[in-house]
Amino acid sequence: MGTTKSAYFTDKQNQLATLAKALAHPARIAILDYLLKVDTCICGDIVNELPLAQPTISQHLKELKNAGLIKGNIDGNAICYCINEKALEVLQTYFSNITNKMEIKKSSCC
Amino acid sequence: MGTTKSAYFTDKQNQLATLAKALAHPARIAILDYLLKVDTCICGDIVNELPLAQPTISQHLKELKNAGLIKGNIDGNAICYCINEKALEVLQTYFSNITNKMEIKKSSCC
DNA sequence: AAACTATATCGTAATATTGCAATATAAGAA
DNA sequence: TTCTTATATTGCAATATTACGATATAGTTT
Numbered sequence: 001m002g003t004t005k006s007a008y009f010t011d012k013q014n015q016l017a018t019l020a021k022a023l024a025h026p027a028r029i030a031i032l033d034y035l036l037k038v039d040t041c042i043c044g045d046i047v048n049e050l051p052l053a054q055p056t057i058s059q060h061l062k063e064l065k066n067a068g069l070i071k072g073n074i075d076g077n078a079i080c081y082c083i084n085e086k087a088l089e090v091l092q093t094y095f096s097n098i099t100n101k102m103e104i105k106k107s108s109c110c
Numbered sequence: 111m112g113t114t115k116s117a118y119f120t121d122k123q124n125q126l127a128t129l130a131k132a133l134a135h136p137a138r139i140a141i142l143d144y145l146l147k148v149d150t151c152i153c154g155d156i157v158n159e160l161p162l163a164q165p166t167i168s169q170h171l172k173e174l175k176n177a178g179l180i181k182g183n184i185d186g187n188a189i190c191y192c193i194n195e196k197a198l199e200v201l202q203t204y205f206s207n208i209t210n211k212m213e214i215k216k217s218s219c220c
Numbered sequence: 221a222a223a224c225t226a227t228a229t230c231g232t233a234a235t236a237t238t239g240c241a242a243t244a245t246a247a248g249a250a
Numbered sequence: 251t252t253c254t255t256a257t258a259t260t261g262c263a264a265t266a267t268t269a270c271g272a273t274a275t276a277g278t279t280t
Contacts, residue, residue, distance in 0.1 A: 020139075033123065036212075
């Protein structure tokens with residue numbers, strides 16, 4: 001008990017849930033927002049951008065990276081993070097498909 | 111400790127994180143998928159569609175409803191659930207904006 | 221009314237997440 | 251080499267999530 005029963009669902013459903021889970025925290029949304037705002041990869045100052053302790057941010061970055069939402073390259077002393085387009089395209093496609101379908105059927109009740 | 115520090119982030123960041131959290135479980139993705147597949151609102155047979163116990167599904171439906179992703183109307187004995195387009199448009203817009211921005215800047219490193 | 225059906229709530233065990241102090245690692249600068 | 255800077259890891263306390271049996275609620279049928 002307590003564990004998500006991933007085996008009961010499709011790969012696609014698990015993939016989307018994993019990506020959503022990685023975004024299910026405002027600090028991780030804020031990290032994505034920041035990576036988008038600055039116009040290049042960020043080597044260093046993410047910790048100064050957020051009101052959380054360094055180990056906490058490191059942990060959030062790890063989760064984003066594990067989910068494939070960001071990539072990190074070592075650059076000497078620092079680490080250079082940037083957004084992984086491919087993961088975001090998966091999400092964009094999923095939600096576009098849904099809103100398209102909704103548009104077509106024009107909700108028949110509720 | 112242990113609690114998300116929502117007050118440190120913007121309303122928009124918290125809103126997106128809340129929506130993402132509601133989708134951060136394959137059962138809830140499966141529920142959305144099912145509501146999309148059948149071409150109308152569903153009054154009744156969600157429990158039979160998923161390999162989880164009835165109280166568990168009821169709980170997942172509640173979370174989707176609290177997040178505003180689905181709407182539920184009482185229909186006699188049953189409850190009629192359907193997708194709330196507005197919440198999904200918020201997500202669709204967010205991810206479309208991101209992929210558009212990524213397209214324009216064409217990642218300068220990583 | 222009594223039986224049945226559909227859904228929600230309660231209570232609880234197992235597990236996961238969040239946040240951070242302390243500490244470790246590793247590269248660059250002095 | 252020693253100092254500094256940047257990031258990761260460990261360990262732990264607080265809290266949240268997941269799953270479900272038991273039970274409650276409420277409408278429908280007989």
